[in-house]
Amino acid sequence: MKVAVVGATGMVGQVMLQVLGERDFPVDELIPVASKRSVGKSLAFRNATYRIHSIEEAIAKAPDLALFSAGGETSLEYAPKFAEAGTMVIDNSSAWRMDPVKKLIVPEINGETLTQEDKIIANPNCSTIQLVMVLNPLHKKYGIKRVVVSTYQSISGTGIKAMEQMQRERAGEKGEMAYPYPIDGNCLPHCDVFLENGYTKEEMKLTNETKKILADDTVLVSATAVRVPVSGGHSESVNIAFEKEIHTGDIRKLLSETAGVTVQDNVDLNVYPMPLMAKGKDDVFVGRIRRDLTQVNTLNVWIVADNLRKGAATNAVQIAELLVKKHLFNVSST
Ligand code: A2P
Numbered sequence: 001m002k003v004a005v006v007g008a009t010g011m012v013g014q015v016m017l018q019v020l021g022e023r024d025f026p027v028d029e030l031i032p033v034a035s036k037r038s039v040g041k042s043l044a045f046r047n048a049t050y051r052i053h054s055i056e057e058a059i060a061k062a063p064d065l066a067l068f069s070a071g072g073e074t075s076l077e078y079a080p081k082f083a084e085a086g087t088m089v090i091d092n093s094s095a096w097r098m099d100p101v102k103k104l105i106v107p108e109i110n111g112e113t114l115t116q117e118d119k120i121i122a123n124p125n126c127s128t129i130q131l132v133m134v135l136n137p138l139h140k141k142y143g144i145k146r147v148v149v150s151t152y153q154s155i156s157g158t159g160i161k162a163m164e165q166m167q168r169e170r171a172g173e174k175g176e177m178a179y180p181y182p183i184d185g186n187c188l189p190h191c192d193v194f195l196e197n198g199y200t201k202e203e204m205k206l207t208n209e210t211k212k213i214l215a216d217d218t219v220l221v222s223a224t225a226v227r228v229p230v231s232g233g234h235s236e237s238v239n240i241a242f243e244k245e246i247h248t249g250d251i252r253k254l255l256s257e258t259a260g261v262t263v264q265d266n267v268d269l270n271v272y273p274m275p276l277m278a279k280g281k282d283d284v285f286v287g288r289i290r291r292d293l294t295q296v297n298t299l300n301v302w303i304v305a306d307n308l309r310k311g312a313a314t315n316a317v318q319i320a321e322l323l324v325k326k327h328l329f330n331v332s333s334t
Contacts, residue, residue, distance in 0.1 A: 001026050001329065002063040004087070006055060006078070007070030008032035008043060011159050012092055015313035016067050021046050023317060026324065033058045033070070063087050064329050067316050083119035086330065088323060090121050090316045094201075097122040097209055104212050107318045108260045109136045114319075116328050121319055126311030127151050127202065127225065127234055128209040133284040133310070134303050135240070137258045138251065139214055142297070143243030146220040149206060152228045152235040153191055154275060155183055157307050166229060184229050191225035200225055233275025234307040241298045248289055251299065255286055260310070265289050273304035281306055282314045 003020070007013040009032075020027060030045050032052045039054045055078050058066070062085040068075050075095035082089050096102040104122045105111055106129055114121065124132070131149060138144060155162040155178075162178035169184040179188055191202035199207075206223040228235075256263040264273045265287040273285035284305040292298035305311055323329055 001065060001324075002029045002031065002061065003027045004031040004033055004053075004058045004061070004063040004066040004082070006033040006058065006066055006068045006074065007092075008052065009034040009038050010069055011156060011163075012069035012308060012312045013067075015308045016069060016316060017043070017045050019309065019313045019317045020067075023321070025317060025320065029063075031058045031061055031063055035070075058082075059085055059087075065090070065320055065323075067320065068092060069312065069316075079120050088119055088121070088320075088329060090123055090319050092123045092312055092316055094125065094205060095122075096120055097124060097205070098212065104209060105319050106132055106136075106213055106315060107322050108133065108258075109213055110215065111319070111322045114322060114326060114328060116330075118328075123312065123316045123319065124209050124213060125202070125205040126157055126305075126307040127153060127236065128206055128213070129311050129315055130234060130284045130303050130305035130307075131206065131236060131238065132210055132213045133258075133261055133305075134238070134255065134286050134301065135210065135219075136214060137254050137261075138240065138242070138299075139216070139219065141244075141254060142246055144214075144219050144240055145243055146222070146241045147210070148222045148239040149224070150237045151191070151202075151206070151223070151225045152187075152230070152237075153202075153225060154230040154232050154234055154307060155227065156232045157191075157234065157311075158227070163231065166231070179227065183227065186229060188227040189224065191227050199223070230275050232306060232308065233278045233304060234311060235273070235275055236303045238301050238303055239292060239298065240301070241292075241295065244297065246291075246297050246299060248291060248299070252289055255289070260284060261286060263287065263289070273302060275304055275306075278304045278306050280309070282309050284310055 069092040072093040072095040202225040203223040207221040272287035288302035
């Protein structure tokens with residue numbers, strides 16, 4: 001297959017290339033795409049070197065697949081142009097996620113809904129993916145009424161500028177700021193921009209995307225998103241109220257049998273998920289599974305995942321793998 005990675009030099013784009021390489025995705029021709037300042041440079045994939053293309057050059061090559069992670073504006077403008085050229089687009093930005101006719105896919109949850117008509121497929125927000133991976137099996141069994149989630153999000157989700165800000169702060173140097181305040185030694189209750197309702201865009205993504213992926217508007221989600229000085233891996237403290245009676249033993253068993261979820265929950269041995277341990281892994285880790293002692297049929301859990309992998313690149317590549325498995329590509333002769 002001819003595969004374009006749009007935003008190939010970015011934080012997520014780099015991990016997309018890594019995951020594509022690791023998972024033996026059938027790439028016959030790679031077309032790395034970046035902004036004008038990178039065009040003509042080259043990058044390595046598997047054992048070869050590839051020239052970085054402009055987005056227009058990539059469209060002209062009519063790839064079979066384009067993985068996008070170059071920001072919402074680039075997706076809005078160019079994803080339809082790829083789709084017109086017959087390319088299937090998997091987009092990591094928020095541009096298409098809430099579009100009523102575009103699908104928002106986590107393969108383990110709603111991958112079966114994909115059809116050949118889906119030319120632009122949205123990859124959910126990183127914090128949402130790890131949340132719904134745990135919520136989905138619980139919702140099916142116990143019926144979720146309400147979720148209260150607080151996130152502890154790593155700076156890698158913001159991009160290279162944020163990583164550089166923290167490195168400089170740790171070295172005692174001054175420079176360009178990705179955040180309005182120092183991030184080292186700090187917590188910012190501010191991920192993405194503030195909206196009129198007093199929530200941030202990230203918090204509303206958690207609310208709206210969760211409902212869309214679970215295909216249930218009755219699930220209430222209240223979110224607080226916090227940026228913490230962790231270089232990679234998002235954590236979430238989640239309180240979930242259910243319709244039906246719950247048993248923590250059954251919940252542990254159910255989650256341990258859920259594909260893509262690993263239970264790490266043995267407080268006697270200090271076993272619980274942590275971003276340092278989740279880094280570089282594709283699973284979503286869940287622990288601290290315990291009843292909320294203040295309310296019936298309510299649970300507290302702690303969820304951690306590598307935000308650049310399952311939260312972004314791995315989920316996108318898994319969608320592409322599913323398209324291959326379901327024979328949804330009209331593969332060009334290369
Ligand atoms: P470049 O490295 O040339 O700026 P991040 O999210 O880590 O900031 O990365 C954004 C990615 O999107 C980078 O690979 C960047 O390329 C790429 N990019 C930004 N704007 C465009 C554009 N208009 N066309 C193609 N790629 C773009």
